[in-house]
Amino acid sequence: MGQGEGEGGQVVELILKHFGTLRDPRVARTRRHALLNVLVMALCGVIAGADGWKQLALFARTRARWFATFLEIPHGVPSADTFRRVFCALRPQAFEACFRSWVQEMAQTLREEVVAVDGKSVRGALGKALAGSPLHLVHVWATQQRLLLAQAAVQGAPGEVKAIPELLALLDLKGAVVTVDANGCTAQVAQAVVQAQADYVLCLKGNRGPLYAYVQDLFAPVREGQARARVDSHSRSEEEGHGRHEVRSAWAVALKLEACPKSASTWPKLKTAVMMRRERTQGGKTQVQWHYYLTSLPPKARKLARIIRTHWGVENGLHWSLDVCLGEDSRRIRDHNGAQNFALLSRMALTALRRESTEKPGVPSRRKLAGWDNDYLLRVLMAVFTDL
Known part of the structure; x- marks a missing residue:
């Protein structure tokens, strides 16, 4: 059978819809394997547990007959060197643009959803271009949908400041609430959020100088327990479980911009300052x-506390899953492009495994099942491509 026949062919056609614009980086006379075939086999391999070029080639070889039922592979399957050459030569920015096209068609409206922007270092991937530093990626994560909307590689945490506005400009964020940690707490990021017709909640730390000092002083009476401390709203919540007791308190104050440092005037639609107190007791020790935080939202402490807590869903929903379920931090790919492109394959695989809901076990068990059962692997692919 050839490409386009059966369910496998249907999936290939839909992958082609979003990734068919990728330019093949190889010289024409050296192309024994079509770029689309290499991409499909690599994605299937990562879903099924392959990690690295040699494992991708081993997976493709063991599934050659299955791939032949819906792909034209007159020269068999790629070698490890072919996988390595293709993904090390492929432009990550072009691959990421295709990924965003795929995800945006899959995503539901982001109105009133918390969209978390956070960075992650892939500690095992060391590229020459980074002079031995870990590959650092910025992620834009839809917290309720548990869906990665975009990613970009940057030169460590300082590079996030420039990358975040560029990423946000590529997405339809109308009505969303964008949350960013202290690395991205800048007027430029706030401006990018407002231009996207969204609201922002940005974590404020000492790198903001006078503005940080002003907000600290604003909440000093609250921290000192003064009875007449001025706040517009306050909320408190408690949670107990796994041997841990946690109390979270939030205070919100509407800002008077004329009283703020001059730098506050560059922040569009700045309305509110928030202070959070987290008290955690575990094993007899209390921290x-x-x-x-600075935000464009009104001073409603309960709502703001929920948004701030929701931001950290990116850690469990994405970063933890990539490390624990897909072993990202232990992966050794030394080429910068190769590491970045393999990281994107991992995120595509995680998205596919999450959206296949007929099997109750979690991602690690689904990944093993995809490696054992071709029919289930195809079902995983169908879950993310045929619903578009």
Whole structure:
């Protein structure tokens, strides 16, 4: 059978819809394997547990007959060197653009959804271009849908400041609430959020200088327990489980911009300052942390506390899953492009495994099942491509 026949062919056609614009980086006379075939086999391999070029080639070889039922593979399946050459030469920015096209068609409306922007280092991937530093990626994560909307590689945490506005400009964020940690707490990021017709909640730390000092002073009476401390709203919640007791308190104050430092005037639609207190007791030890935030939302402490807590869903929903379920931090790919492109394959695989809902076990068990059962692997692919 050839390409386009059966359910496998249907999936290939839909992959082609979103990834068919990728330019093949190889010289024409050296192309024994079509770029689309390499991409399909690599994605299937990562879903089924392959990690690295050699494992992708081994997976493709063991599934050659199955691939032949819906792909034209007159020269068999790619070698490990072919997988490596293709993904090390492929432009990550072009691959990511195709990924965004795929995801945006899959995503539901983001209105009133918390969209978390956060960075992650792929600690095992060391590229020459980064002079030995870990590959660092910025992610834009739809927290309720548990869906990665975009990613970009940057030169460590400082590079996030430039990358975040560029990423946000590529997405339809109308009505969303964008949350960013302290690395992205800048007027430029706030401006990018407002231009996208969304609201922002940005974590404020000492790198904002006078503005941080002003907000600290604003909430000093609250921290000191003064009875007449001025706040517009306050909320408190408690949670207990797994041997841990946690108390979260939030205070919100409407800002008077004329009283703020001059730098506040560059922040569009800035309305509110928030202070969070987290008290965690575990094993007889208590830790207290204080955090500050700036937001374009009104001073409603309960709602803001929920948004701030929701932001950290990116850690469990994406970063933890990539490390624990897909072993990302232990992956050793030394080429910068190769590491970035394999990271995107991992995120595509995680999305597919999450959206296949006929099997109750979690991602690790689904991944093993995809490696054992071709029919289930095809079902995983169908779950993310045929619903578009």
